[in-house]
């Protein structure tokens with residue numbers, strides 16, 4: 689695996705592929721890699737001549753400075769995992785490379801209704817920062833295909849919207865959520881949980897799976913009360929939001945619509961975790 693720390697180095701590494709119009713696959717990450725990230729790399733390997741993974745902890749998408757400071761950065765372990773997964777190029781830029789002259793201004797764009805709910809409300813400025821860095825990384829890598837996890841369903845929806853709106857010729861490929869054996873969605877933040885918090889965290893996916901089982905048999909208000917009750921019983925974790933949303937618009941659904949998604953965000957101690965499940969009628 690080759691490592692590029694600047695856009696110029698990345699251009700040099702990708703030039704031969706671009707010259708022969710060989711497809712470039714791209715997996716943007718913030719590192720602290722796990723099997724969820726590696727599933728995206730493996731998916732990218734199936735259809736591209738060269739796979740680029742970026743690791744960049746993007747300061748503009750953190751609305752909480754503590755969250756940014758404590759974000760794990762095990763770079764040597766990440767490199768080993770990427771090598772093993774067959775990643776061809778690791779793009780590892782500095783903050784200065786991605787935000788030259790200390791200009792941390794973010795793109796002002798409109799995502800319709802998509803950023804007016806859930807993470808958009810709970811983390812002000814998060815999606816502006818996210819799309820700013822995704823756009824910068826897209827411009828640097830110029831991939832044909834880019835891979836995003838459904839774990840961050842709202843992010844995936846906004847990236848797809850942005851690409852279509854601006855006619856950017858990149859295919860966005862959604863990848864399924866990879867879970868731990870007990871059901872917890874893999875996340876870089878899981879490694880920040882203490883053993884007690886890690887045990888409790890299983891409640892998040894368990895609750896979502898129960899909602900999925902009950903979908904279509906109970907009114908939405910009852911499902912909401914059930915979820916709130918589960919976290920009240922736990923007493924340690926704090927529910928930030930629970931929403932049942934339209935899979936396209938992300939607006940709350942009020943009836944048992946055909947296609948919906950249940951999304952949740954919780955604080956497990958100081959650590960913020962999100963998850964979701966698709967609900968099919």
Ligand code: AMP
Nearest residue numbers: 717718719724836837839840865866874
């Ligand atoms: P992150 O490093 O958290 O910014 O995530 C980088 C990419 O990996 C995003 O597209 C995420 O949606 C995806 N991802 C993170 N966790 C998982 C998971 N458990 N399963 C599948 N994809 C994931």
